[in-house]
Amino acid sequence: KKAAAPKLADPIAATIDPASQEMIARAQKMGIDTVFDRAVQMKPCNIGIQGICCKNCAMGPCRLPLPKGGIEGEDTRKGLCGATANTIAARNFIRMIAGGASAHSDHGRCVAEVFMSAARKETEAYKIKDTNKLLQIAPWLEVATTVEEDGEVKDRDIDEIALEVAEKALNEWGKYEGELLFAKRAPAPLYEKWKKNGVIPRNIDREIVEIMHRTHMGVDQDYKNLMKQGTRAAIADGWGGSMLATDLQDVLFGTPYPLQSEANLGVMKEDHVNIVVHGHEPVLSEMIVAVSQKPEIIEYAKSKGAKGIQLSGICCTANEILQRHGIPSATTFLSQELAIITGACDAMVVDIQCIMQNLANVAKCFHTKLITTHPIAKMEQDNVIHIEFDEHYALEDAEKIVKMGIDNFANRGSEVMIPRHKCTQVAGFGVESIQYHLGGTFRGNYYTLNDNIINGRIRGIAGVVGCNNARNRHNEAHIEVVKELIKNDVIVLTTGCNGIACAMEGLLTPEAAAVHCGPGLAEVCEVVGIPPVLHLGSCVDNSRILLAATEVVKAGGLGKDICDLPAAGSAPEWMSEKAISIGHYFVASGMYTVFGVTLPTSGAPVFHNYISDELEKIYGGKWDIEPDPIKHAQMMIAHIDKKRKELGIDK
Numbered sequence: 001k002k003a004a005a006p007k008l009a010d011p012i013a014a015t016i017d018p019a020s021q022e023m024i025a026r027a028q029k030m031g032i033d034t035v036f037d038r039a040v041q042m043k044p045c046n047i048g049i050q051g052i053c054c055k056n057c058a059m060g061p062c063r064l065p066l067p068k069g070g071i072e073g074e075d076t077r078k079g080l081c082g083a084t085a086n087t088i089a090a091r092n093f094i095r096m097i098a099g100g101a102s103a104h105s106d107h108g109r110c111v112a113e114v115f116m117s118a119a120r121k122e123t124e125a126y127k128i129k130d131t132n133k134l135l136q137i138a139p140w141l142e143v144a145t146t147v148e149e150d151g152e153v154k155d156r157d158i159d160e161i162a163l164e165v166a167e168k169a170l171n172e173w174g175k176y177e178g179e180l181l182f183a184k185r186a187p188a189p190l191y192e193k194w195k196k197n198g199v200i201p202r203n204i205d206r207e208i209v210e211i212m213h214r215t216h217m218g219v220d221q222d223y224k225n226l227m228k229q230g231t232r233a234a235i236a237d238g239w240g241g242s243m244l245a246t247d248l249q250d251v252l253f254g255t256p257y258p259l260q261s262e263a264n265l266g267v268m269k270e271d272h273v274n275i276v277v278h279g280h281e282p283v284l285s286e287m288i289v290a291v292s293q294k295p296e297i298i299e300y301a302k303s304k305g306a307k308g309i310q311l312s313g314i315c316c317t318a319n320e321i322l323q324r325h326g327i328p329s330a331t332t333f334l335s336q337e338l339a340i341i342t343g344a345c346d347a348m349v350v351d352i353q354c355i356m357q358n359l360a361n362v363a364k365c366f367h368t369k370l371i372t373t374h375p376i377a378k379m380e381q382d383n384v385i386h387i388e389f390d391e392h393y394a395l396e397d398a399e400k401i402v403k404m405g406i407d408n409f410a411n412r413g414s415e416v417m418i419p420r421h422k423c424t425q426v427a428g429f430g431v432e433s434i435q436y437h438l439g440g441t442f443r444g445n446y447y448t449l450n451d452n453i454i455n456g457r458i459r460g461i462a463g464v465v466g467c468n469n470a471r472n473r474h475n476e477a478h479i480e481v482v483k484e485l486i487k488n489d490v491i492v493l494t495t496g497c498n499g500i501a502c503a504m505e506g507l508l509t510p511e512a513a514a515v516h517c518g519p520g521l522a523e524v525c526e527v528v529g530i531p532p533v534l535h536l537g538s539c540v541d542n543s544r545i546l547l548a549a550t551e552v553v554k555a556g557g558l559g560k561d562i563c564d565l566p567a568a569g570s571a572p573e574w575m576s577e578k579a580i581s582i583g584h585y586f587v588a589s590g591m592y593t594v595f596g597v598t599l600p601t602s603g604a605p606v607f608h609n610y611i612s613d614e615l616e617k618i619y620g621g622k623w624d625i626e627p628d629p630i631k632h633a634q635m636m637i638a639h640i641d642k643k644r645k646e647l648g649i650d651k
């Protein structure tokens with residue numbers, strides 16, 4: 001008897017993106033499975049989804065029964081050791097924070113190590129590019145920028161400052177006394193709240209390690225105490241590892257400023273060598289950009305029959321090189337396999353995080369060279385090529401990779417099919433450019449962000465970020481949440497795959513304001529010439545949202561702390577542990593934060609209530625969950641309106 005054919009995804013139901021729909025249908029026709037099909041074939045575990053499966057020892061996994069219709073009376077559910085639903089959910093939740101914080105922070109550490117090489121002048125490839133940014137961050141790391149000589153105050157030598165910044169930055173991961181230096185960048189009342197509650201990180205690594213210890217069988221069994229450690233580690237991520245990654249990348253590669261580019265699979269070109277970079281760390285991709293623009297390399301590509309080299313990106317490596325060089329974004333996380341399905345991807349170069357192992361299986365069906373580059377992120381499949389990147393030979397490594405892509409151009413089959421869909425985008429925003437474009441300051445004239453929030457043209461600020469999730473229709477929640485917000489005059493700061501999704505939908509253009517925004521936000525965007533959705537970069541660049549909120553607070557007129565602002569955070573299609581860490585440092589920084597899909601807390605209602613209502617009493621921010629995108633956005637708007645009322649600006 002023949003086995004039934006596996007059920008396949010309906011491309012239209014799987015994604016709102018027409019380019020992805022075409023490529024899913026094509027993959028199915030070719031008999032190649034993608035994540036969209038696998039999501040139809042494999043359903044998630046209903047107990048795991050609710051956060052109440054514990055596998056922290058070999059007496060389990062202990063799968064607690066679901067609280068059908070809520071818990072009546074005493075909650076007597078427990079694992080073999082007696083761990084309650086709250087303990088199990090809290091342990092799982094903070095282990096996710098540890099996973100996310102370690103990913104961002106290890107990325108930051110790698111950048112700090114490259115920064116050290118540059119400061120020591122051990123490498124030709126990396127230089128201190130943005131000295132203004134260096135001078136801006138040095139005092140926060142307790143590095144002097146001036147020196148007194150013969151009674152005169154003089155500027156200190158830039159190389160000396162860079163070296164000391166590198167030392168101080170690297171020290172943040174493992175120093176044995178003191179506290180995270182960047183914690184003081186937060187508004188003073190927030191810093192004081194953290195201090196009072198004992199959650200200022202001691203060093204980045206320690207907070208992550210301590211989560212692993214506390215959640216080991218038989219250690220911390222108080223969900224409040226577990227969350228205290230989760231909070232400390234999340235702050236170590238947002239205001240530590242991620243913020244250091246962003247700042248040091250800006251110093252090495254330049255602070256982004258607005259620029260124009262494009263997004264979606266249509267950016268790939270049939271007659272060019274297509275190299276797609278994917279992952280998160282920009283240290284190698286910066287070099288790939290540099291090499292692929294060299295005249296002799298372009299000539300080499302032409303000698304192999306191509307018209308040139310088309311570089312594009314997926315996930316946050318895409319965001320990094322988009323922000324600084326205008327390299328177009330090919331697609332988001334969920335549709336990564338589809339870039340290979342085009343048949344035009346000559347090389348896909350991956351570094352760390354959000355890389356699906358199935359890329360290797362898809363690449364096997366085409367001529368695509370799949371190249372891993374990071375010692376901590378290899379793949380087992382035998383068609384994957386590993387070229388380990390070494391910052392001391394960065395340009396040589398990048399040249400080897402780009403040439404491999406060029407040499408592979410001739411190996412394409414006849415199966416090239418690039419969807420035509422792509423949109424223009426204006427990206428490259430940051431705290432500096434928000435200030436520059438909106439009146440040159442945050443408060444004090446007709447154009448500024450604060451003045452426009454106070455006068456009500458802009459109702460509030462939303463940070464909408466995060467991944468895709470195969471349990472949702474791809475990009476749908478991202479776009480509906482963002483459209484609902486801007487329709488209601490809420491300006492959106494975006495990062496990660498939300499940024500790419502918005503770009504694919506054409507929301508990152510000044511012209512989008514007239515089409516999609518309420519009258520107030522449309523007027524501001526038109527006057528200053530910005531899109532209603534400002535792309536602030538990659539996952540680690542969520543730290544830019546923290547700093548933007550801090551600048552808004554400092555500029556005055558909107559309260560004294562981040563929790564006073566008419567602002568809210570959102571991750572409509574989250575999937576990664578990093579999103580939980582980001583969500584929690586938003587909450588611990590005072591931000592009302594709504595997640596889509598689901599939260600692994602619903603099986604432990606007391607714990608869920610703790611991270612929403614109880615944490616709000618401590619930090620001013622709270623977790624919330626709403627899968628329906630319109631309701632999700634409306635909850636954010638209701639919070640913004642509540643804050644406007646409290647500020648007395650609700651006219």
Ligand code: SF4
Binds near residue numbers: 079082083217
């Ligand atoms: Fe079960 Fe306790 Fe072991 Fe978890 S730690 S698996 S709840 S016995």
Ligand code: MSK
Binds near residue numbers: 316333354495
């Ligand atoms: S890439 S963590 S899927 S945003 Fe930063 Fe996208 Fe989420 Fe990865």
